[in-house]
Amino acid sequence: MLIKSAPSWQMPEREATPEHVFLNRRHFLAALTVGTTALIGGRAFAAKEVDPTADLYPAQRNKSYALDRPLTEESDAAAYNNFYEFGSHKRIAMEARALKLRPWTVSFEGLVEKERQVDIDTLIRAMPLEERLYRMRCVEAWSMAVPWSGFAMSELVKYAKPLSSAKYVVMQTFLDPKMASGQKQVWYPWPYTEGLTMAEATNELAFMVTGIYGKPLPKQFGAPLRLAVPWKYGFKSVKSIVRFKFTDTRPVTFWEKIQSAEYGFWANVNPEVDHPRWSQASERVLGTNKRVPTLPYNGYGEQVASLYSGMKGEKLFM
Ligand code: MTE
Secondary structure, eight states: OOOOOOOGGGSOGGGSOOHHHHOOHHHHHHHHHSSHHHHSOSSHHHHHTOOTTGGGOSOOBOTTSOOSSOOOOHHHHTTSOOOGGGOSSSOOHHHHTTOOOSSOEEEEEESBSSOEEEEHHHHHHHSOOEEEEEEEEOTTSEEEEEEEEEEEHHHHHHHHOBOTTOOEEEEEEOOOTTTOGGGGOTTSOSSOEEEEEHHHHTSTTOEEEEEETTEEOOGGGTTTOEEEOTTBOGGGSOOSEEEEEEESSOOOOHHHHHOTTTOOSOOBOOTTSOBTTBOOSEEEETTTOOEEEOOGGGGTHHHHGGGGTTOTTOOTTO
């Protein structure tokens, strides 16, 4: 059994420091544009930090995915992130500059026709990129609304060619404690691991993200490839993925291993099921700091509620 101190994001939202208190926006933006080259020298891509897929953005917006609220300002979303591989605070963009994005290989393993590895640029160019406006609701009771670019996860599943015996897809982040100092904290069960059922992974809403705000994904959002499953709490949306493993066994995920009483496998958003230590009835919208009511399945019930019908006895909402 792992014994560890509670991660900072378990604190009640009322105790969180409002970002305007600690964030000097101008200083932050300046730091984003400088400094990456010194940390990641050597290769041509690293020296210039030019994304080899930059020409694919902005991707065409898919108008089927509209919002009920304004988009979060880019500067607000980019300055308030969870990326424990680089530390347990929100202003993680600085530390995340150490993330080395190329070469980057993604593997498809387990119950697939043939296990294989693919270079990230080859993968992205093989996929039909589009932009979708999605809400995101963190289990800590803050939320944002952003324009993700990427491709339907169902396309990735098609590409991976899983066997019919596959019931789950497990996703993992890189493991490199030399690069990501947070991974030196051995009480966390690295690498970050998440999973979906095959029905969830092929639901139209499950989205593989490669960009945001019409550009390739900045590092702190989980470049070069992350998940967005907007009907689930944000911790399901695993960042900087290197491995997709198809399996017939339900995985025990990162936060579930740490505290299964508080963070389960399903983690669907539900305002009526409180976190053991705080209410999930409302959320603080990043940027405006206004509180708005939280919606069942984060407002995506029409698309996903049927996935869970008849699942009696499962802890679907935590
Ligand atoms: N993925 C990895 N690899 N490491 C993380 O720490 N944090 C999760 C999720 N994915 C996390 C991760 C949590 S708790 C949240 S709320 C979202 O990423 C935050 O995404 P954002 O920083 O893009 O808002």
